[in-house]
Amino acid sequence: MHDLEQLIAEWRKTMMTAPNVGPETLDELENHLRENVDQLVRSGMSKPEAFQRAVAQLGSAPTIASEFQKLDQSTWLPVKVAIGVGVAVALALVGFLFARFEGGRSSFLLACHVFTVTLGYMTLFLSGALGICFVCRRCCSEFSPVRLQFLLRVSFRFGCVAACLTTVGVGLAMVWARAEWGRF
Numbered sequence: 175m176h177d178l179e180q181l182i183a184e185w186r187k188t189m190m191t192a193p194n195v196g197p198e199t200l201d202e203l204e205n206h207l208r209e210n211v212d213q214l215v216r217s218g219m220s221k222p223e224a225f226q227r228a229v230a231q232l233g234s235a236p237t238i239a240s241e242f243q244k245l246d247q248s249t250w251l252p253v254k255v256a257i258g259v260g261v262a263v264a265l266a267l268v269g270f271l272f273a274r275f276e277g278g279r280s281s282f283l284l285a286c287h288v289f290t291v292t293l294g295y296m297t298l299f300l301s302g303a304l305g306i307c308f309v310c311r312r313c314c315s316e317f318s319p320v321r322l323q324f325l326l327r328v329s330f331r332f333g334c335v336a337a338c339l340t341t342v343g344v345g346l347a348m349v350w351a352r353a354e355w356g357r358f
Contacts, residue, residue, distance in 0.1 A: 178211065178221045185229060192239035207232055250321065252307040253328050256300040263296050283350035287343050294339030301332040 182204065189200055207228050214224035232238070271285045308325060311317070317325070348358045 178225060181222065181225045182207065189235050189238070192235040195235075195239055203232065203238070250325065252304055253325075256304055256332075260293075260297060260300055264293055267292055281350065281354070283346055283353065287346040287350055289343075290339045290346060291343030294336050294341075294343055297332055297336035297339060301329060301336060304329065304332070 210228035211224045214227055215221055267289055271289055275285045352358050
């Protein structure tokens with residue numbers, strides 16, 4: 175048993191050098207390794223031989239690290255660009271409407287209406303641009319299941335934000351029209 179503990183300790187040292195493998199993950203992998211070794215020993219193998227086979231079945235440190243890296247993928251570049259463009263448009267629109275509101279050329283309700291509707295339409299436009307990027311990327315290669323789930327969530331959020339902003343904008347337009355013109 176002492177030899178097995180020493181082999182596992184050396185394996186842990188090797189695995190700690192792998193990126194994307196944290197202590198909790200390493201503990202889980204060690205438990206899995208021990209279970210495999212016990213199963214192989216019960217089938218008649220010696221402990222060192224069972225350990226070597228269990229390590230081979232589990233995979234090398236770079237292989238395991240690359241698998242965990244797939245789970246921790248960064249945000250897709252077009253999503254980052256779409257969010258950046260959306261924030262930039264919102265800030266520019268606030269500046270434009272604030273300058274116009276300060277000049278007395280527009281009422282506050284109308285400025286809020288223009289802001290929310292424009293931002294809602296822009297969010298929908300950016301969602302469509304993400305769809306185009308998705309189709310173009312999909313023509314070249316497939317997405318991982320994790321990336322597809324992420325893109326599904328992002329697309330859903332973009333759609334919800336666009337619908338909410340547009341709905342609020344239309345409501346504000348009705349209130350403004352009622353206040354200014356006396357009818358909705």
